[in-house]
Amino acid sequence: MNTIEMQSVTAMAHLRSAILYFMDLSERCGYTIEAQVKLFHSIKPLFSGKPVVVVINKIDVVRLDDLSEEQRALVDTVITLPEVKTVQASCYTDEGVTEVKTASCDALLAHRVESKLRGTKINTVVNRIHVAVPVKRDDKERKPFIPDVVKERKRYDKEDPERAKLEKDLEEEGGGAGVYNIDMRKNWILQDESWKYDVMPEIWEGKNVADFIDPDIEAKLAALEAEEEKLEAEGFYESEEEIFDSDDEHEAEELLKMQKAKISHHSKSNLKSRPIMPRTGAHRTMSGMAKALTAAGYDPSRVEERAAILAKAARAKEAIGKRKRDEDMELDSDGEEQSNLDEMDVDSDEVESPKKVKTNLGTSKRAPKTDRQLAGLKNAEQAEKAIKLRNLGQRERNMHARAGESDRAIKVKMCLILRIECLLSYENDVKYDGPSVV
Known part of the structure; x- marks a missing residue:
């Protein structure tokens, strides 16, 4: 075996699983029966404490009964062990594949149950487990009771034209799935069958309509309309003054005005925390x-x-x-x-250096040809935007009273009592002029 196969075999010693050892009796895998038996015995110590199932594979080519006496003797040294179960299978014809799965799963389940029963934890749980098994109390025969209505009920037959129509039959008649719409009202139990498809809804916007129906609603509406006509004839609604039916409405109106005033004041106060462009810096045109x-x-x-x-x-x-x-x-x-x-006429031997000659450029100030504040910017609008962003970034630093971006000073805030004690101790040190004792 190579290194990877040896690592896989070694890993099986640390897993709680069943071991399936496949043997190829036809020797088409490249290994003889003797080599396969020798390999099993060499790795057998790793299988201790685990259920082992030996699977005789490729029985469609060679079965266990087709082996010679020498080969059968070698195989018997493996399959006759008490802890080994033997199953024959063929992956080509699917013969015995299900038996291999069933045998390995049953062996693993029995092994795990046995290992749990051997543990000490089962003693604390077993007294709480009770399996009830029904016991026959007498010899009286008790047959299942089936009502006569159920016995007389006709069995559903799709080919019977007189059969009871199910919802599935109605769906097929109505166009099939996705087209047929289920009638949810046909099974409603009401006092009158005509109410099932009444246009008046029972529930509207989450409220029961019956709770808002008054039997005298028509008479009350007629009286209300007559009163409104009388008020209109008297000119009651022609007044421009505000009409309040009660003091509560007047108080509500005053409260609403106060709230609007507070909101307006709050919005104005918020403007103070924002940077305001001075009038001299604003860009104004004619x-x-x-x-x-x-x-x-x-x-x-x-x-x-x-x-x-x-x-x-x-x-x-x-x-x-x-x-x-x-x-x-x-x-x-x-x-x-x-x-x-003139200087050259007087003294032609010595000529003054041009570095010493000063040119009078007038009293005008030298102004730069370009504005350095706009260097790297497209136009003045970008410069204004850059200045606004710079001031916005400096706001938090200014709020903390920082001297600059490199200011990392941490001020110690003392309470009032500590500050008073510090002042008193300082005054005592200043007043005392005598010798100090260390």
Whole structure:
């Protein structure tokens, strides 16, 4: 046997199971009968304490009676053991397969019952088990009683045209399964048979209709309609004031108003915990302002004219400033060239280094050509969204009074008594100026 087969055989020693040892007497498996018998005796110690069933397989080729005397003697050393049961079977013709299953299951069940009875736990349970066996009390014969109605009942025959129709027969006549709809009302027991298919429902929206039926309902409805007509003729419903039939309705109306006021106040207070865009940071345009004024009922024409004049003046001022800066830069460059020529005339041997020459760029501030806050962003809208997300991420940190993302300080919260004791001990240490004793 190979390693895998040896591991499987060794595992059987640790399992509570029945052992089925198959033998091929035709020797078509590649092993002789002598080798199969020798293998059984070599692994026999692993089968101790377990039921063993030897299955003589392939009896459609060679049966046990067809063996020679020498081969039969070798096989008898296995099948004659007291703890071994022998069953012959053929997987090709299915002969004896059921007997193999039955014999192995019965042997395993008997072995497990026997092992449980040998244990000590059975003694605590066996006194609670009682098997009752009926005992015949006398010699009187007691036959089963069958009523005459049952005896006279005609046996159901599908071919009989006068047979009682069952629900299955009605289903076939009505179109079969999936088409036929079972009549659930035909077996109702009512005072009148015509009520079975009455359109008036008994149950409506989970309530019994009979509980809401008044025998004098028509007379009461007629009186109510007459009263309503009288009130309409007197102009009772033409008043615009609110009409309350009782104080409870008035209190309910006041309570509803108070609840609405609380909800409105709560919604306004929740806005305080949200980041609010300041007016200076809001993006406003002239067209939006004109729409708002028009919606409010004002004429925005004068405002638009003034805005156009101011924008034109700002552009002119910016153009003048730019032109002035360009002229200053030209004058500075001309002066530097003239000074360099003069210096060369005076002292042609020494020329001042260009690093020491300072160019006058004017008093205007140097502004960056691009906004670095928009670096990596598509437009200003993405920048505003990024700032909002940044502020939202910093909210929790700000609520905990953190100095920054790296702040890991844990403040010790002392109760009022401990703080008072700390203050008193500090005051005593400050007031005492004498020598300290350690």
